[in-house]
Amino acid sequence: MKKTKCMRLLAVMLLLTTAIHTMAEKGKVYDLWPKGAPTESSNPQDKATLRVFLPDAKKATGRAIVICPGGGYEFLAMEHEGTQWASFFNQQGIAAIVLKYRMPHGNWKIPVEDASEAIRMVRRMAAMWHIDPNQVGIMGSSAGGHLAATIATQAEGNAAPNFQLLFYPVITMDPAFTHQGSMKNYLGGVANKKQTRTHSCDQRVTRVTPRAFIALSDDDHTVLPANGVNYYLACYRHDVPATLHIYPTGGHGWGFNQDFDYHIEMLLDLKAWLKSF
Numbered sequence: 001m002k003k004t005k006c007m008r009l010l011a012v013m014l015l016l017t018t019a020i021h022t023m024a025e026k027g028k029v030y031d032l033w034p035k036g037a038p039t040e041s042s043n044p045q046d047k048a049t050l051r052v053f054l055p056d057a058k059k060a061t062g063r064a065i066v067i068c069p070g071g072g073y074e075f076l077a078m079e080h081e082g083t084q085w086a087s088f089f090n091q092q093g094i095a096a097i098v099l100k101y102r103m104p105h106g107n108w109k110i111p112v113e114d115a116s117e118a119i120r121m122v123r124r125m126a127a128m129w130h131i132d133p134n135q136v137g138i139m140g141s142s143a144g145g146h147l148a149a150t151i152a153t154q155a156e157g158n159a160a161p162n163f164q165l166l167f168y169p170v171i172t173m174d175p176a177f178t179h180q181g182s183m184k185n186y187l188g189g190v191a192n193k194k195q196t197r198t199h200s201c202d203q204r205v206t207r208v209t210p211r212a213f214i215a216l217s218d219d220d221h222t223v224l225p226a227n228g229v230n231y232y233l234a235c236y237r238h239d240v241p242a243t244l245h246i247y248p249t250g251g252h253g254w255g256f257n258q259d260f261d262y263h264i265e266m267l268l269d270l271k272a273w274l275k276s277f
Contacts, residue, residue, distance in 0.1 A: 027051040027086060027098070032117055037102070039109045046102045048114040050121065053086035053096040054129055061093035062132030063274075065165065066118045068099050070142025070253070073111065073185035076100060080255035081141040081167075088256070088267065092274060095131055097122055101147065106188025108199065115151045116159035123158050137163040137210075141255055142223060143182040145169025149201035149231065153209050161210055163277070165270070168216040168252055171227035172200040179223045202227075205234040211241040213273045215266055217250035241277075245269050 032048035054060070069081035076082070078100065086096040101114035115138070123133040138161040140148030145166040152164040170179045173191040187195055197203050212235055216228045225246065235242035247262040254260035 027053045027083065030121070032099075032114060032121065037110075038113055039107065041102045041110055042105045042107075043103070047100075048102050048117075049100045050118055051083065051098040051100070052129065053083075053090055053098070055090040055093050055095060057130065059091070059093040060095070060130050061135075062130065063093065063135040063137070064095035064097060064122050064129070064131045065089055065137045065139050066097045066099055066115070066122060066161070068101060068115060068138065068140035068144035068147045070140065070144040072179065072181040073104055073143045074181065075103075076144075077141070077253070077255065080257050081144065081253075084256040085139075092271065094274070095122075095129060104186050106185070108186050111147050111186075112150060112154075115147050116155050119151065119155065119161055120158045135162055137161050137165065139165035139167075140169060141167040142253060143170050143179065143186075145228075146171060146182060146186070146201065150199070150204075152212070153201050153204035153206070163210045163212070165213045166215070166228065166231070167255070168220055168223050169201075169214070169228055169231065170223050171202050171231045172196075174200060177224050177226050177230075202230045202234040205231070205238050205240060207238050207240065209235065209238065209240045211277065213243055213245075213270060215245040215247070215269070217247050217252070217254070219249050220252045222252035243269075243273055 030050045032050055067082055067085060069076045069078050071077050082098040089096040099118045101111045104110045122136050126133045138148045138151050146169055148164055149166055149169055152161055170182045172178050173183050173196045175190055214228045214232050216225050232242050232244040250260050
């Protein structure tokens with residue numbers, strides 16, 4: 001029995017490793033705001049784009065995920081928290097849309113507008129991209145997890161996602177638990193009581209918040225595990241379907257890196273969750 005299980009894990013590892021290095025599509029890039037964004041960035045060179053990776057038509061399920069890489073709202077880890085995920089999702093028949101959102105420089109509206117428009121754009125392009133507009137999710141890592149959770153808990157109408165995936169997310173703006181760099185870049189300084197309430201995603205969960213997959217490491221000293229755990233508890237209290245995976249080690253920022261000790265386990269957990277609804 002143990003030998004069979006090991007063989008299965010090795011087979012999955014080989015398949016996933018091969019997929020990473022044989023991705024046929026580099027992804028087509030779209031300007032998110034061809035006519036200009038509602039809120040201008042202080043850096044005019046910082047443009048929001050979508051890089052779209054579509055699955056083979058025969059495998060397509062109609063599901064899509066908008067991916068928000070992390071980087072403390074200062075930069076974007078576009079590869080291991082963004083584009084490297086594309087092949088994995090495409091193999092599940094899921095379209096992967098990687099969002100290059102603009103940095104806030106203290107104005108939180110900028111990345112929130114970008115992520116909201118990304119969801120809307122996916123739905124506008126649903127027919128062309130063979131996507132079901134009722135199966136559009138959002139995913140984020142670290143500060144990108146805060147952005148994804150913000151959209152999941154606050155967006156309305158065509159900008160509201162149907163599900164969310166959060167990896168070692170920044171959730172709260174409470175100075176005792178938040179990631180200080182993310183808070184400063186997002187809000188321009190330390191959050192006051194009103195801002196803490198408004199921008200702490202665990203405080204914004206309601207019964208209509210979409211189902212959630214949350215994954216993090218117990219030894220994360222960059223974004224404290226309490227962020228993701230408290231978000232799960234908020235989902236639980238409001239009867240929002242959610243799953244929480246806490247891996248013993250790994251620290252922060254592992255993304256799709258294969259040197260993360262629980263890389264294969266994490267992918268299997270995620271694959272099972274995606275099949276559960």
